[in-house]
Amino acid sequence: GTVFLDGQDVCDLPLEVVRASIGYAQQDAFLFSTTVLRNVGYALDDPESQRPLIESAAEEAQVRDDILLLPDGYQTVVGERGVQLSGGQKQRVALARALIREPPILVLDDPLSAVDARTEAAILEAIDRQAQKRTVLLITHRVAAAARCDQVVVLERGKVLEQGTHEELLEEGGLYALFAEEQQMEAALAEGLACSPL
DSSP states (O other): OOOEETTEEGGGSOHHHHHHHEEEEOSSOOOOSSBHHHHHTTTSSOGGGGHHHHHHHHHHTTOHHHHHHSTTGGGOBOOGGGTTSOHHHHHHHHHHHHHTTOOSEEEEESTTTTSOHHHHHHHHHHHHHHHHHSEEEEEOSOHHHHTTSSOEEEEETTEEEEEEOHHHHHHHTSHHHHHHHHHHHHHHHHHHHHHSOO
16 A cells, blocks of 8 residues: 655655656647647657657657648647647657656556557667666556556556456456457457558
């Protein structure tokens, strides 16, 4: 029932320290009605003067190429709640925003739910790189993403149902193993449909 940050109970730390230690990218990203540059650089004092840092974060989040295709690139105004962007683009802008501060803890709430398979693979590689530098807490329903984690915790209705490594959970044959089997069959079916002539 206790969360520790570098060995200290978070309840004993100033709230500003806890907040500064965590980068968060939510599944349903909230974007402000301003430019892409300012949305990615939201945590920076002067985003305009730190464009190289913003571009680097956008590249790591796999959204740089999409931004460059927008009418005004990084200066494109995304509209209320990011209406000018697709769901996947919004998720990746939120990921770039979380990465820009290089927090010790990165919480990613299903960052792959609105992206295609190629982008998913590139984001998973980026998450692997981030995990070499910081603690990454990845919330996902995709077994391919969970398999890359050191520990997997399966929740059902807010309770821990299973916990272990990917391999351990597959061997247990529980809910996680069932998800893995279903997703593997879905991927094989999708690949078969993509390859079959009409």
